[in-house]
Amino acid sequence: MTKEMICISCPMGCMLTVVQEADGEVRVTGNTCKRGETYGRQEMTCPMRVVTSLVRLEGGVRPVCSCKTRQPIPKAKIPQALEEIAAQLKRAPLRRGDVVIADVAGTGVDVIATSDIAAR
């Protein structure tokens, strides 16, 4: 399997060609540095993304608070993570960095608030 992709690890945006052989070996070309090779391998074998969303809030000066996963999570877990975030109803106040959900979607990664919302 061959995939063409742009490395998003820095603004240079190198065009990568990533080849996965039948035996599972992955080769990356087109990268200018080691980070591009790491990115290409990750994208081919287990793509990861930081998820950003909004969590519902009661008793706050706003009805929602922005949030994100503290680290990237596997792309395949994003739908479950978004469902868990949508099912939450937190109580204000929330401060930037507060844990909104621990271990979202069983990934071992927490969802944290990314803004401060005061109580009404």
Ligand code: SF4
């Ligand atoms: S391969 Fe290296 S230089 Fe090229 S975009 Fe990725 S991080 Fe930047």
